[in-house]
Amino acid sequence: MSSPPIEIDASALPPLGMAPEAFLRDYWQKRPLLLRNAFPGFESPIAPEDLAGLACEDGVLARLVAHERAASPQGRDRWLLRTGPFPESLFPTLPDRDWTLLVQDVDKWDADVAALLPAFDFLPRWRVDDIMVSFAAPGGSVGAHVDQYDVFLLQAQGRRRWQIDDGPDPPLHFRPDTELKLLQRFAPTHDWVLGPGDMLYLPPGVPHHGVAEDACLTFSIGMRAPSAAELMGDWVDTMIADADEGLRYRDPDLQPAADPYEIDAAAMARVVEALNLLRMNDPDRLGDWFGRFITLYRAGGEAAAGADPRSRIEVEWDLQQGGALHRHPFTRMAWRRARRSARLYVAGQEHALPARDASRVAAAASIDARLYGALGDDARDLVFALLGQGHYRLLTADAAGADGVDGDD
Structure with a gap:
């Protein structure tokens, strides 16, 4: 039986070019796949200057990787790593080429970037770690390396050349002269240039190397894979x-x-x-442990209670007037069926709820009056308690309009 193709045009059925069941059967954690036109006509929801501004903020996980090429064929190149937050004055001083800015958890900071996640709902949401966004000047790269988790590499702006080694038993020894985990040897079997809307899926353990052909943005949708x-x-x-x-x-x-x-x-x-x-x-004890663990695993931030909590009657009034409760971007939720009652897991906490309510709360990035009213008493009690802990932020109708936030879930 012949192997499935390693490159397809996905424009007829984006983003995978096939039914999710076929992708999971033939490619997921099995083989790489280049998806041309995974997002046809894609335009980046974030600009390079906005990404640079985000990298200057406290609490944002950002890195800058620079590549100093060898002066002669016999010389040794160097890879330099700096971690943020960065001063705004840094970026105008950077050279015209050979550097990359990487910012983690951009989906937590930018709602337009987060809007990409529903396209990956064929995967359990608790498996999705974050959307990392990288800007690379021409020639920019982070070197040949290997990841131990699944990743979708979506080209958002400009062009990037990707090389992968899809051969059996590729060499995985790291260079000793850099704190980056770069491969000593890399022998690519495939070489592609991706443009906006193209996407490369890589299962764990596939060596790869990306180099910017011109100034470009790349979105990395990475999975959570605890060892x-x-x-x-x-x-x-x-x-x-x-x-x-x-x-x-x-x-x-x-x-x-x-x-x-x-x-x-x-x-x-x-x-x-x-x-x-x-x-x-x-099984319930094991499930509760894993639910708590996975909703905390690799959390880049956490919710904190506000200084001036509103009373429940005030909150419910604001919801009736068009307000909404927006989940904290770093609060992860998942749910599980149990023998006596379902469990909702919230940032390492567990709560017993009916399955219908646990499912609805876990899936809702925001809760408006309609959804709140459809919940049972225990679920409404829990939502209010989570608001007090900082896992939700109340935006009134006026405030949502001023911020340009849609209050619908």
């Missing part, structure tokens, strides 16, 4: 915190020791038995 060590570390911490002190190593079947200094096979079997007492065999 087994990260999962195990948080899981063990939870197990330790919840452990019953009465659960201990026991040896009621102990026999006289042949050698009192030997840790024998029977002792090791009892160690395994003691550890197994801590196993999370309850």
Whole structure:
């Protein structure tokens, strides 16, 4: 059976050029795919100067990567990394080429960038990490590297050349002379130039190298992929915190020791038995742990309670007058069905709610009077409590109009 194509024109059925089921079956975490015209006629919702301004703000995760080319073929090039926030005076001093500005979580700071996310709703939203936006001067790059998560690389402005190594067992040794994890050797099997609206999907572990052909913007829609060590570390911490002190190593079947200094096979079997007492065999406990973990994992910011909370009657009045509760951009939500009641997970918290309400609250970036009124009493109580914790911001109809914010969910 022949392999699916590595390059397609997606314009007939954007953004994937095929049904999501076919993409997930044939490409997801299996092979790369270049999607020409994934977003036909695409125009970047953010300008390079706006991205530079964002990189100057406190609390924004930004990096600047510069490439100093070797002076001779026998010389060694250099890669330099700086982290933000940056002074505004920096950008006019940068050279005309060979540097890249990268800003994480731009979807949390810019609603127009966040508006791209529904195009990826064929994936669980809790799997999506962020939209990183990079601006590169001509020749700008971050070097040949490999990611351990799925990523969609959408060309937003200008042109970028992408090379990938889709061969079996590519070399993955890193250069020792830079703090960036750059590959020592990179032998591309494919070479493409992407223009606005083109998108490259890369599963984990595929070496790739992108170089700006001209001044360009690239959007990286990256996935959350905690390592087994990260999962195990948080899981063990939870197990330790919840452990019953009465659960201990026991040896009621102990026999006289042949050698009192030997840790024998029977002792090791009892160690395994003691550890197994801590196993999370309850699916609901395991699900609650993971829901709390994944809604906090790699969070770039957090909500904080406001200084002057409004009363509930005032909030509900404002909703009736056309206001809306807008979720904090760094507050992640997900939900799960459980045996007795569904669970809503909010930035590491868990809350019992009926499945219908948990689903609606998790999916709503904003809550207006119609949605609020359709929720049950427990869900409305929770929404008000989350407002008090800073997970929502109340915008009255007047304020929403002044800010250009649509109050509909």
